[in-house]
Amino acid sequence: MITGAMTRGAIGFLLHPAESAGVVAPAMEVAERRGFRTWTTIVRPVEDVAEHAHGTELLVTVGGDGTFLFGARLAAPRAIPVLGVNRGRLGFLTDMELEQLPAAIDAFADGRTVRQRRGMLSARIERRDGDEPAEGDAPGPLVALNDVAIRSPEVSLLRLRVDADQELLGEFDADGVVIASATGSTGYALSAGGPPIDPRVRAITVVPLAPHAVITRPIVLPETTVVEVAVLHGRAFVAADGQHQARLGAGGRVRVSPGPELTVIRCAGSPSFLRQLHDKVHFGLPLKPVEREEAGAPRPDGEP
Template sequence: MPANDKHKTIALAVRHNTAGIEEPVRSVIGFLEQAGYRIVLEDDTAAHLGLPGMEALSIEAIGLQADLMIVMGGDGTMLGIARQLAPFDVPLVGINQGRLGFMTDIPIERMLPALGEILGGQAFEEKRTLLEARVVRDGAVIASGLAVNDVVVARGAGAGMVELKVSVDERFMYNQRSDGLIIATPTGSTAYALSAGGPLMHPTLNGIGMVPIAPHALSNRPIVLPDSSHIVIEVVSGRDVSVNFDMQTFASLAHGDQILIQRSPDTITFLHPEGWSYYDTLREKLHWNEYPSVEGKLTKGY
């Protein structure tokens, strides 16, 4: 597999504290070096692995220099990397070292053949949208962030319900009393939004999911909005209310704070092996191809 002109410098990031990760990492590095690629490690990964002679770069430097990034870990690892690299449009390949793996979808036992296919030009390219949000207090922005999965406004543990005033495109939608509200991308529809009863959205759908968390009124149902929508959530009442971006960045909120949410102009690009299917991923991760047998055991359905 000769080095493809499109992918000369390849960066690698690995989930920290993963037992036995060193051997798969060495296999990937050896495979890529033999093919003639320049390999760089994300600096935290380099510090964690301690591999001698490997070049280490910051995320910003990777964004400026790398043609491709391989992420070995779970979806949480991918979320953190994707949010930071989104402004640079570096394609991402995910090798699953976690559990679910909706984004890190290549099984570790297939990683070398899959990388060979992708780098050899047999790749399926997929664009994913992000959300950007700003927290405004007394007319000033006090926090902001990007989200690959979701922006979540929620009450603190042990606190009562939060009341939120929601407007879309400068039109009042409702005042909602609940444990919180999830604003999700199609990518995030398989994350927290799914566990809260939200709909699955195909990654190519131009939509934003709005999913209440344990609403006081059962008539408050999930809704899918156009991704051109400008959403404003105002904190009316509640204690220990916060907003988080992909469950990785948090900001505390006060009464009267507004969270302004819209689609980000940035996108992220995932590369999958040829023949990859989103429906295959759903079927595998959500066990759609399993049903109870007569003995009560799960059986594969074909």
């Protein structure tokens, strides 16, 4: 659906299927008052984004982190900036709550927002001669904002060889390996023991999943690094942002290289990376809050 006069560019609103267009009506009114055309998509996002890409200056995603990731994969190849609105449970990737959106549209129209660049990943599947794609495998290269995961679909181990820029990084038995962007370092990679990386840092991290080797640890590499993962033994599936998947047998490999760049729109007052870590995943905080004692108050006997 398109409304508004054709005076500036357009602002698109990509909504989670559980939402209705009415939730963004106040923001659309602001956008149209500021001279933007507006369009919304819920049922046909792939087709609608492709149809309206020309002239669209901003794509607003309304949902959780999954909706933001989906919108990012559609917008980045078309050089459309993305603004995320949280309607989910965690909302680590999104920038604001729904009630803040009309003011954010005003700020965007006035040029009072910040554009933050995010590197994405592209994964190309190379199968052993004679192996055919399985039914349902995603066609072509996989694109991810968060991560590319190569892992066993069962309880059996994989033997993997990982090379970085054609130099051996490691060969190990494990459940799999995750290659995450700086943005994705706080997702699957973090839960697997990887380091959180500020998304302004141009880096990726390679995180083995439950490796059977005590010296195998996550590593941070420049985002320009090309990482190749070869399946030496076992069968694996490859997932980009936990959604698009392909299967791979022994002798196959995955080549992960820099993908398209995403522009994320941030507003004044947007939470910092460290604030998000503290608020969303309680990073660096005690499991049980400790009440601060008044300065000079005596401690109970025997307490350090």
